[in-house]
Amino acid sequence: MIQNHPPLFQCIDAGTENCPCSLAVSGNCLTCSRLAGKDCGDCDWPGVCIYNEFMQNGQKIKSSREEMLVPIVEKKSYGDDTIRFILDVGKGLAAKCFMPGSYLMIRSRELSEYYNAPISVMFADLEKGHVHVLIKAISFKTKQLAEETEHLYIKGPYKNGLLGLASLKAPQSQSFLIVAKGIGLSPAIKMAQYLKSRRQIRLLADPAQVDRQLLADYSLNQEAETTLVDLMESQDLELLRQEISTSRHSAVCLFTSDYFLSAIGEMVKELCPAADIVTANNFNICCGEGVCGACSVAGEKGETIKMCKCQLAGKDLLRRKVVWE
Numbered sequence: 001m002i003q004n005h006p007p008l009f010q011c012i013d014a015g016t017e018n019c020p021c022s023l024a025v026s027g028n029c030l031t032c033s034r035l036a037g038k039d040c041g042d043c044d045w046p047g048v049c050i051y052n053e054f055m056q057n058g059q060k061i062k063s064s065r066e067e068m069l070v071p072i073v074e075k076k077s078y079g080d081d082t083i084r085f086i087l088d089v090g091k092g093l094a095a096k097c098f099m100p101g102s103y104l105m106i107r108s109r110e111l112s113e114y115y116n117a118p119i120s121v122m123f124a125d126l127e128k129g130h131v132h133v134l135i136k137a138i139s140f141k142t143k144q145l146a147e148e149t150e151h152l153y154i155k156g157p158y159k160n161g162l163l164g165l166a167s168l169k170a171p172q173s174q175s176f177l178i179v180a181k182g183i184g185l186s187p188a189i190k191m192a193q194y195l196k197s198r199r200q201i202r203l204l205a206d207p208a209q210v211d212r213q214l215l216a217d218y219s220l221n222q223e224a225e226t227t228l229v230d231l232m233e234s235q236d237l238e239l240l241r242q243e244i245s246t247s248r249h250s251a252v253c254l255f256t257s258d259y260f261l262s263a264i265g266e267m268v269k270e271l272c273p274a275a276d277i278v279t280a281n282n283f284n285i286c287c288g289e290g291v292c293g294a295c296s297v298a299g300e301k302g303e304t305i306k307m308c309k310c311q312l313a314g315k316d317l318l319r320r321k322v323v324w325e
C-alpha cells in the first residue's frame, strides 16, 4: 500500500551515488522502510527501489566518501578571523560541489578525523577544478584550519547544508530574496553562483565582521541587486520588512544565526506567506552520515530526525526542537 501524504522529510542522499549508505547496512535507512526493519507498506519513496539496489550491490554500501589530502592554491584573509581557502580538488569533485548546500568535512593535516569540521562550499570553479571555502576561526578545529598554508584533508561533498532546497528547482520560483549575515555570505555566494542568469536575485548583505571586499571579489553586485544592511539596526530591519511585503519574492533564503532565522522567518510567514523558505542548516553536524546522532531533533510526533541527512520542505523547517507551524 502506497501512502498518499508527502513525506515529512527526504534523505538528501536517497537515490544518489552514496545510496545505500551505512544506515541501510545497519537496518536504519531513513527512506526505505524495509531496510529499517519494517515492511514495504510504509514506503513513500518515489525513486528506484533502494532495497533492490542494496541487494544487487551485495548488501554493501554503494560508494563511501573518501578522504583526500588536497593542495591549498590560495589563502586570503577577510577580517581578523575570516579566511578564504581555494582548494585544488579536481574537476570531478568541484562539479559535485556546485549545488547550493554542498559542504566538505575539512581538517588540518596534523589532526585525526575526530577533528573534521563541516564547512560550506562557497564557490565551485568547474574549469579549474577548485572549490572556495570561507572559514571563521572561532574555536579549536577552525583555528587549526586557519594555520594551514599548504594542504588540507577534505571529505565529501555532503549535501544537506541548506534546508528547503526543493524550492530552487520549482519552476514557479523565479525571484529570490537572500538575507545573509557574516559567515552566511559564503552560502549566499554559492546560491548566487547557482541561480545567476536563471532567476532574479535580491541580496540584503550584512557583512558584520567579514571584510566587504569579499562581496567585490565574487562580483555579488553583478549577480544580484545588492544592498548592504546592518540587521542590528531598526531602520534596516524596516527595510527588510518593506522588501518582504512589497516585492513578493517566491522564495526567501536566510543565511544567518538561529536568532535572525527565527525572527525573519516569522516576518516572512506574516508578510509573504506564499514564499518558500530556504535556510542555512544550523544544526550541530558532526559525522554528516546519519550515524553519530549529534544532529538529531525530535519531530512533532516524537520521531527522530537526523538533520545532517534529512531535507525538510521549506514550510516544515525545524528550529531546534520546535516546528514553526
Ligand code: FES
Binding pocket: 284, 285, 286, 287, 288, 289, 290, 291, 292, 293, 294, 295, 296, 306, 307, 308, 309
Ligand atoms: S551529524 Fe552525525 S548523525 Fe547527523
